[in-house]
Amino acid sequence: MTSVDLAIDPGLAAAEEAHRISRRRLQWRRRLLPAAGILFALALWAGIVWLFKVPVFVAPSPQLVAYTLWTKIDILLENLLPTAIEALAGFTLGNLAAILIATVFVHKKALEEAFFPVVVVVNTIPVVAKAPILVLLLGNGMEPKIAIAALICFFPTLVNMVRGLESVNPQAMELMRVLSASNREVFFKLRLRNSLPFLFSALKIAASTSVIGAIVGEWIGSTTGIGALIIQSTYNFDSAMLYATVLVGSAFSVLFFVTIVAVEQLVVRWQPANAH
Template sequence: MFAPKFGIRVIIIPALTFFGLILLWEIVDAVFEVKKIIAPAPHEIALAFVTEWRALFKATGITMLESVLGFILGSLVAFMLAILFVYSSTLRIAIYPYAVALKSTPLIAIAPLLILWFGNGLLSKIVMAALVAFFPVLVNAVDGLTSVEKDALSLMRSLSASQWQIFWKIRFPHSLPFIFSSLKIASSLAVVGAVIGEFTGSTSGIGHLINTSSYYLDTDVMFAAILMISSGGIIFFGIVSLAEKRIVFWR
């Protein structure tokens, strides 16, 4: 498996690309005299960071809290269900199609129901984040737990190992690369789910801030909010990736 090596190039190249794009954006904005309400220049967005930093950090913190809690909830439920699927094919046949149906349902269609059931506070956003994080973890966990080599299972059974011992010594370690691959995907999806929930109905968070800014045509604040939550999502993804390198050290 390919494992990226972190070094100075991994930091410098993206940084140079970022500053190059910012410079190009600034030049295009100045040459074509793009209106601030359409696409503010980078220096105008930077000014919005300075003037609205309290609101931006508070909103980002709330959205990231919803995302992390939803990520944990969705991942735990998915992993526990995956274990049940491994040991009960009947349960897998009975429930798996509904998990696929849930994944196929547009988030924007589910969000109003969650607001109705759980209110417009944190809980509905946590549930939304959990729903979008749930499916990739479920699929990869099932694949990881069931794709163990038959020879390894036969050896453990010949040694009179219990199902519990087989799980902890064979199935679980084998599934970790699969699980962490899905956790990295789920970490990003959880942020998306939380923001969509905030767009539908909330009194706080990045989604609420973007909605409010769009109402007052504060496009620079909208861009600043998008950059803030994107940065939060990148950091979240990086933390999960770092945990993968520490735990799945044999890859």
């Protein structure tokens, strides 16, 4: 709407101003309510610890956790680095493998019918059961942690990618056939574009689960990393360090998730009706 239109019709100007005010209020509401919720949770936590005189080794106060974060941030970041590397590498490998296999499944239905049940069975094995096996196979370095992170990312991306590649508009597919499009053109111009919202839905899940996979792998056998620091803090009854470590790992997971959301907003500017 132009400034000339607003000058001619004062009612339009008032409606536009009301819309701006409403949108601004909504933006502040979305910012303030989560902040208020976090502050309330922290106050409740501090109140329970103070009221019931909870021992420090059972549950520290928020103030003690904040102090630990401040004084031991170098140790926390030093241990975050290997976990971040393992999570990012596992995220990359697991999702690339899922995308490639989903592409094969869509073009070779016999392979999908033969091997998709195998993928489902492997996915049903708990990650804490897979971890010792991978440690035995790959050693005690970063490799098993990366493999665990990749495996935990793989299945959701595979399922979403297959669904996205297959759920193309029938009319669009028929049009591509009428235009004598090759399989490559159909894939890149129709199937792949249609699958992007589904893919990013899976990537947002994988952003968190890859960190979980890396941490679980470190629980099995590692001297560094967020998972190892969690185990050490638990055995030492250092609850403040335990809570601080969990918060650092969670903060990295949230940052990873927000990064994927930002990339999605840049890449995907449409949403198919059946995407969830």
